[in-house]
Amino acid sequence: MNIYLFCNAGMSTSVLVKKMQEAAAKRNVDANIAAFSVEILQDKMEEADVILVGPQVRHMLPEIKKTVGDKCPVEVIAMRDYGMINGENVLTTALNLLQK
Template sequence: MNIYLVCNAGMSTSILVKKMQDAAKTQQIDVNIEAFSVEILDEKIDSADVILLGPQIRHMFNDVKKVVADKCPVEVIDMRDYGMIRGDKVLEKALKMVQNNKGE
């Protein structure tokens, strides 16, 4: 499973990715989590299972949804979870999004 966090430059989001990876390892969940700039989204979309936008680019949500179409679910990361770097909460949200998308 590929969880992609999309932001402006990927700097602060990379810290959240590390916390999410730690949470996944603790829970023994096999998942690939990456952060990258919105500029390369079109290169990554075909392998995405879920895309989470950093709150700082929430204004781009509709544009991202158009690029993604119906390939996978897209949501904005909760500002509190992002600010507090709650990797476990963001991971939980991403996993629920994938389950809901698959109808499980």
């Protein structure tokens, strides 16, 4: 499963991705978790099973959802979880989106 996080440059989410990878390993969840710039969304969305958007680009959510269509679920990462770098909660969010 591919869980992709998108933000301005794909760099500010790298620490969160690491925490999510650690959480996935603890839960024995087989997931490829990576961060990218929203500029390459169209290149990566075909591979994504779920897309999470950084709070700093939440204003782009309607445009991102329109671009992605029904290919996969798209949601903004909770500001608190993002700020606290809570990989557990963000992973749970992604997994819950996949179950819908």
